[in-house]
Amino acid sequence: MRGADTVPARSRGYDAGKRVNGRKRHLAVDTSGLLLAVVVTIAGIQDRDGAVRLLAALRAMFSTVALVWADGGYTGRLVDWAKAVLAFTVTIVERTDDLAGFRVIPRRWVVERTLAWISKHRRCVRDYETLPEHAEAMVYVAMIITMSRRLAR
Numbered sequence: 001m002r003g004a005d006t007v008p009a010r011s012r013g014y015d016a017g018k019r020v021n022g023r024k025r026h027l028a029v030d031t032s033g034l035l036l037a038v039v040v041t042i043a044g045i046q047d048r049d050g051a052v053r054l055l056a057a058l059r060a061m062f063s064t065v066a067l068v069w070a071d072g073g074y075t076g077r078l079v080d081w082a083k084a085v086l087a088f089t090v091t092i093v094e095r096t097d098d099l100a101g102f103r104v105i106p107r108r109w110v111v112e113r114t115l116a117w118i119s120k121h122r123r124c125v126r127d128y129e130t131l132p133e134h135a136e137a138m139v140y141v142a143m144i145i146t147m148s149r150r151l152a153r
Helices: 047-061 077-086 108-119 132-152
Strands: 013-015 020-029 035-042 067-070 089-092
Touching: 020 047, 020 108, 020 132, 035 047, 035 132, 047 067, 047 077, 077 089, 108 132
Parallel strands: 067 089
Antiparallel strands: 013 020, 020 035
């Protein structure tokens, strides 16, 4: 997510792949798309490194979670590390290149839908927070509002 001018340079970075100067959100959601954990890092950090913090936070909050689906950006030693250290089974959902055109990656759309729900809140569209911890708190607040509205229906 792009950072505003109020975000200090030491807490934001540049992701050349996504062409973003700011921060990245790493989300853990359940199968319904409800937020379990979020970690905000500078954009220059690799997805696998952000996932280490995310999975550790997920294990600290939810001891019964056993299976985690992840996209292709989280391959490599992360899968073995999560199994050995945190007792998570990380399953990588691969993209099928044999199909032409745009195809929705299975399980990935759940996280993308959650990101869309979060982006409906003004404070989460752009990063205005000085500290990454405050940006994480704003994501939690946005999801609390979203979940409470869904429960009230």
